Amino acid sequence: MAEDKVDELLQKLQKYFSHITASEIMNKNVITLTSERTLWQAKELMKIRKISGIPVVNDQRKLIGIISIEDIIMALEKNYIKEPIGDHMTKRVVSFSPDEPLESIVSKFERYHFGRFPVVDKNKRILGVISKKDIIRAILERFRLIYVHDERRSQILEKEAEWFDKSLITGDYVKKSDADFVFQINYTNVDLAGAGAAKLKSFLTKKGIGETLVRRVAIATYEAEVNVVIHSESEGAIYCWIEKTCIKVRVEDHGRGIENIEQAMKEGYSTATDHIRELGFGAGMGLPNIRRYSDQMVVMSEVGKGVVVEMIFCERG
């Protein structure tokens, strides 16, 4: 992608992600050098790690400068590549604070034309580095998991009529009594976990939906259903609508809720008990699997108020 296209894309996207801050975007695995190392060593490090700039820190990891690929080119031209970094680094470094919002980060990228910016705390200690790639990665991550933080959350979880019947993804009115498929989840019998997904699978197959699409819907629904049975301690329901181009599934419960969604989205993270694990569940793959098999998903939850998972599946290529 051409550089100006990247800038254009970032500008368009930042509106939707204004709440993201530097601490969420930054790469914490930051490579630094101390000032007595030579420019030659910096060059080697850049080559090996394929990076274009390295922050320079003192022995307390405080940021004192930055050395960029331009400095290295200059040193090669003027023949001082064996000299210490400290004599040639850029000392006036533009950096971000951890709570710097995305908008201001993007505008600094535009203003200064540097490839990367360090993120430092109040005492100038280095916390991470942000390049344009890191920004795009953070935004893409958000695209796949849209976790709604605003007032819609409590309204939906409190079952306030107007919101409770609206799609989390599209905002359209979805009357549950109009669902093409409804299944009440029985949370008291672990052996029955997945029965709803199995029923939905045969329902969709009978409706003539393609095998690959049906499988994706079944797998994601199974995971969401199992979550209700093993985590919620509450009744739940599966709703499915067959739409013109897509299949929409919504799985709801009014149980314990998820404490930390970001954590729950990580592969391998699970709060399941040993008993549940013996039954073959609790691998910590539930939400990640749903994300893998659906085209869009929204998870909405609050502790003590339940979980709503909405998923959309479309025919792929």
Added chain:
Amino acid sequence: MKLKKICELLDCEILNAPKNYEEFEIKYAGAADLMSDVLAFGKPKMLLITGLNSPQAVRTASVIGATAVLIVRKESIPESTVELAKDLGIVLLHANIPMFKACGELYKLGLKDPITSEDT
């Protein structure tokens, strides 16, 4: 590969035998005890090898569209598991051997891994 060959090779007890099951074609095999792992690698024409003998193993196999389930390293299989296999039309096999051995034998026979195989 025909399912028949697999049954013979591992000397399986056949707990649910749908019509013509011996002629069913198996291309892939995947082994796991965690059902979420199974869901992550699910593919049609697959044999699921698992140490889990609860109905859940059969249900998960059905959800991913697997053809057959082979339960390993268990003395016995609960009736409820067999019943569900009948309901869902999944071939259910049982061989009281270690999972490693089952996988090794089938790998030698040319079954493919569902995750790394490129064709779908």
